[in-house]
Amino acid sequence: MPKVDIAKTFSKAISVSKQEVKIAEFQKEIEELRKKQSPELERELDNLRKALQEQSGEKWICLSQIRTNDNQPRQSFTEESIVSLASSLEKDGQISPIIVIPEGDFYLLWDGERRYKSALYLEWDKIKAVTAPMPADLHRKALLTFIHHEELNALDKAEAIVQEIITVADISPDTIPSGIRALVRRLERNGEIQKVREVLNQSREIQQTTISDLDLSEEQREILSVVLDLQLNPASIAANDLQMLGLFEDLKYSIRNKGLKGTHALVLQKLSSENLKVTPTKAKNIRTRAVGKILKNNLNVPKTKLLVQSLIDKSVGTIRDDKLTKDFKRLVERINKVDLSEFNDDQLRELRDFFQIKLNDLELLMK
Amino acid sequence: MQIVLGILANAGGVGKTTLAVHLAYEVSKLGHPVAILDLDPQRSLDVFCGLEPVDSQDSLVTVFSKDFKGQWPLVETWQGSRVQVCQGHPYMSSMSDQLVTRRRGEYALADRLRKYPLTHDLVIIDCPATLGMLATNALAASTHLLVPVQLEMKSAFGAAGLIEWCIEVSDELELNPRPPILGIVPCMYDSKTAIHRQILQQLPEITSQLSVTLYPRVRDSKEFKNASAVGLPLQKYRPNHPAVEDFKVLSKDIDRLIQDAKG
Numbered sequence: 001m002p003k004v005d006i007a008k009t010f011s012k013a014i015s016v017s018k019q020e021v022k023i024a025e026f027q028k029e030i031e032e033l034r035k036k037q038s039p040e041l042e043r044e045l046d047n048l049r050k051a052l053q054e055q056s057g058e059k060w061i062c063l064s065q066i067r068t069n070d071n072q073p074r075q076s077f078t079e080e081s082i083v084s085l086a087s088s089l090e091k092d093g094q095i096s097p098i099i100v101i102p103e104g105d106f107y108l109l110w111d112g113e114r115r116y117k118s119a120l121y122l123e124w125d126k127i128k129a130v131t132a133p134m135p136a137d138l139h140r141k142a143l144l145t146f147i148h149h150e151e152l153n154a155l156d157k158a159e160a161i162v163q164e165i166i167t168v169a170d171i172s173p174d175t176i177p178s179g180i181r182a183l184v185r186r187l188e189r190n191g192e193i194q195k196v197r198e199v200l201n202q203s204r205e206i207q208q209t210t211i212s213d214l215d216l217s218e219e220q221r222e223i224l225s226v227v228l229d230l231q232l233n234p235a236s237i238a239a240n241d242l243q244m245l246g247l248f249e250d251l252k253y254s255i256r257n258k259g260l261k262g263t264h265a266l267v268l269q270k271l272s273s274e275n276l277k278v279t280p281t282k283a284k285n286i287r288t289r290a291v292g293k294i295l296k297n298n299l300n301v302p303k304t305k306l307l308v309q310s311l312i313d314k315s316v317g318t319i320r321d322d323k324l325t326k327d328f329k330r331l332v333e334r335i336n337k338v339d340l341s342e343f344n345d346d347q348l349r350e351l352r353d354f355f356q357i358k359l360n361d362l363e364l365l366m367k
Numbered sequence: 368m369q370i371v372l373g374i375l376a377n378a379g380g381v382g383k384t385t386l387a388v389h390l391a392y393e394v395s396k397l398g399h400p401v402a403i404l405d406l407d408p409q410r411s412l413d414v415f416c417g418l419e420p421v422d423s424q425d426s427l428v429t430v431f432s433k434d435f436k437g438q439w440p441l442v443e444t445w446q447g448s449r450v451q452v453c454q455g456h457p458y459m460s461s462m463s464d465q466l467v468t469r470r471r472g473e474y475a476l477a478d479r480l481r482k483y484p485l486t487h488d489l490v491i492i493d494c495p496a497t498l499g500m501l502a503t504n505a506l507a508a509s510t511h512l513l514v515p516v517q518l519e520m521k522s523a524f525g526a527a528g529l530i531e532w533c534i535e536v537s538d539e540l541e542l543n544p545r546p547p548i549l550g551i552v553p554c555m556y557d558s559k560t561a562i563h564r565q566i567l568q569q570l571p572e573i574t575s576q577l578s579v580t581l582y583p584r585v586r587d588s589k590e591f592k593n594a595s596a597v598g599l600p601l602q603k604y605r606p607n608h609p610a611v612e613d614f615k616v617l618s619k620d621i622d623r624l625i626q627d628a629k630g
Binding site: 003004005006007009010012013014016017018020021055056101102103131133134 | 534538541
């Protein structure tokens with residue numbers, strides 16, 4: 001009997017499935033590179049685009065069918081960066097397609113959010129895209145990618161952490177900040193914060209073993225497990241990230257849309273209606289003007305602190321001045337209105353002595 | 368999430384239904400309720416399960432009809448087992464023609480399973496041996512695929528074409544995630560046949576290049592035929608037969624998938 005060889009039979013099947021594997025590997029590699037902010041990222045994205053183009057080709061997709069990835073923690077693109085890309089898109093056309101993942105009748109945006117936003121800005125109907133398969137565990141990947149991304153602003157990071165805790169541990173959002181603070185206090189009290197820090201970059205198994213050894217409540221265990229899985233230190237979250245969540249909404253808006261830095265926002269948070277002694281609306285206006293000034297003049301944090309202090313002094317000072325002026329006028333008016341004939345002799349005499357003392361004081365002050 | 372396993376083949380008589388039936392029984396013994404849907408108009412599943420043929424309104428055909436409201440025509444099989452069957456019917460083939468012009472025709476079964484979910488841990492779809500509209504429906508509805516292959520040139524050739532087809536059609540249908548091929552199962556292996564031995568020897572190299580699992584072969588045995596003649600799986604007909612072992616690795620993998628899917 002002749003020897004059979006089935007390798008040839010399968011050669012096309014093999015080349016098609018190798019293409020599949022290659023695409024999956026590119027996707028994985030890109031997530032890694034994003035994490036490291038490597039300059040090779042763009043080249044690898046190009047490779048993936050080419051592989052996808054080869055596999056199923058480019059297509060034009062309606063912008064209305066695209067859903068941005070809600071799980072992509074980076075929610076902030078400044079208007080400036082979008083407008084500048086839009087003008088280049090208008091001038092040169094779209095050079096590289098965005099990468100989307102089909103999901104029912106819609107497409108989930110995987111790479112190219114800025115191109116997508118710029119196309120919306122230009123009121124395009126369609127955008128050039130290639131389709132990729134769904135990477136396993138998209139949310140976690142997106143999160144890990146972006147949480148360690150320097151460009152990710154502190155607010156997005158804080159919200160992403162809370163979102164991850166909600167998703168994984170099913171804890172109500174309101175109790176998460178206090179939960180994390182309680183967790184950190186407990187770790188500090190038990191002298192175990194160092195143990196936690198040591199397993200930050202360890203495998204999940206090692207982290208889990210460490211967590212099970214700690215004296216914590218069930219909820220605290222769950223929070224710690226999520227946080228460590230993201231390679232974040234709970235103490236630093238409590239000290240830095242959580243403060244972002246309490247920022248005034250207008251400051252959050254400025255971070256997201258105008259490019260205000262988190263550290264500046266924390267300083268501006270002092271411009272509250274209580275500190276300024278004005279109504280909340282007035283305080284908001286003062287903050288908005290301050291944000292404009294900081295961004296326009298590119299103020300650093302110490303200068304921002306000075307600005308904030310001077311704004312508070314000015315606001316409180318003006319109020320004091322205003323109040324004195326008003327009191328003075330009222331006083332003069334009242335004295336003017338007094339009808340001296342209504343008093344008896346004793347009262348008149350007492351009043352004269354009083355005025356004489358006050359007159360002396362007044363002359364002394366005026367010298 | 369439920370595991371929906373499409374058993375696909377691109378050639379007849381490779382042991383597809385044998386695999387479906389014995390796998391269903393084995394997984395059900397691990398404590399999981401299993402449903403088998405017979406997409407094959409030849410309804411060979413009826414024979415393996417010892418079931419009388421049913422009218423089309425009591426078969427899977429009714430699930431595809433436009434006025435289906437979620438009443439899956441499931442029947443118990445093999446007394447005391449946790450396997451239920453949705454029987455096939457010759458009318459499936461003309462239903463397949465109708466699906467071509469129906470809106471979302473390729474997704475008809477997937478849409479049914481989503482809108483009227485079955486409660487079983489595992490749903491096995493036994494497909495016809497041709498890559499038409501019914502196989503496309505199975506592909507779109509499956510979370511995983513299993514490819515039985517007989518160790519002969521015709522079947523090997525068919526399997527190669529099937530793998531290309533799966534990738535191509537998943538792409539066209541924009542299935543996301545694409546149902547991965549869980550593995551290839553060499554079926555009806557006869558160690559006395561030279562070509563069976565030769566092809567079995569070459570398979571590991573092929574499957575590693577395809578990045579697909581190669582499952583232990585299922586041996587050929589006349590006892591499979593004897594068991595099906597009385598409508599029983601081999602595990603029930605001759606529990607101590609060595610071929611019973613051939614399904615263990617595969618069912619354990621599926622058990623693990625079910626556990627993972629349940630979280």
